[in-house]
Amino acid sequence: MPFEFYFFLSSAFILGAVIGSFLNVCIYRIPAGKSIVSPPSACPHCGHRIKWFQNIPIVSYLFLGGKCASCKTAISFRYPAIEALTGLLFVLNLYYFGFSLATLIYWVFLAALVTISFIDLDHQIIPDVISLPGIIVGFVCSFFIPWLPWLDSLLGIVLGGGILLAIAWIYERVAKREGMGGGDIKLLAMLGAFLGWKAILPVVFIASLFGSLVGVPLMLLQKGDTKLAIPFGPFLAFAAIVYLFWGQELIFWYLNLFH
Known part of the structure; x- marks a missing residue:
């Protein structure tokens, strides 16, 4: 495959990971009957408002060592796992169906x-x-x-x-x-x-x-x-x-x- 296609596959993974981050919000809030757009994401333990650079899919989890930046409570590994899963599914989808x-x-x-x-x-x-x-x-x-x-x-x-x-x-x-x-x-x-x-x-x-x-x-x-x-x-x-x-x-x- 040409280099350009690998670039687009990588872009699809990043897009999927970003969507996966949003899906984490949906998974938590929809059963609770809460809005999926407001308020912004916060730590469920201490209520610390998560800043944008603390909410980068997968990367922020690794950078923070899997812990809340404020209260240091452990963050479930499932959050980056869902982001990675969604990214991989997006890559597969682009690979099979193209543009x-x-x-x-x-x-x-x-x-x-x-x-x-x-x-x-x-x-x-x-x-x-x-x-x-x-x-x-x-x-x-x-x-x-x-x-x-x-x-x-x-x-x-x-x-x-x-x-x-x-x-x-x-x-x-x-x-x-x-x-x-x-x-x-x-x-x-x-x-x-x-x-x-x-x-x-x-x-x-x-x-x-x-x-x-x-x-x-x-x-x-x-x-x-x-x-x-x-x-x-x-x-x-x-x-x-x-x-x-x-x-x-x-x-x-x-x-x-x-x-």
Whole structure:
């Protein structure tokens, strides 16, 4: 690859890290019902207003030694980790889709998935304020993505929401308790809007596979507690990212297994 492309990949990482810093604010404030734009960021322990040079993604964390500049309370490593994760996802997105409108669209999509995943991990909720507008945005964006016809997006919304709704209904009837929240259903509808109906079954399969690989050992550690609550949103988000970047290769590989 030419030097210029490496430059743009580096720029994408920096942009993603900056967006990741904002996502940290969203992850903390959205479940608490707080504004994501005001007041400015501050230390949650001492209330010290974070100055701009103390809020440079990843760099400031390392410079401050992972501690608040005022009270010296340890800052969670998750903050720079989310910034780095978002940066890497932005780089992957630019690498696969190049300089196109689809890259901008999927940057927004990836940022939403990161936010949803960590909120679900923390609170076991998927905020409607992200998933419901995401369904509409994904459908509108399908008119600007050459390989995603609007009908595929619309069918993705219907199939995505419908398949998890059916699974949730069957599980509730069999197990006599709720096993999947409405947030997961809306999230899969959003994934269908951005990825199309063909992505739904692979995404559910990948999410279920990795969910089982994580969930079963956790249940064993909890001495067989089948009521252990494991958020499914992060697995759906992970599966969507895998499909976005490597979906066609995985499908081709899977079909070749039977030849």
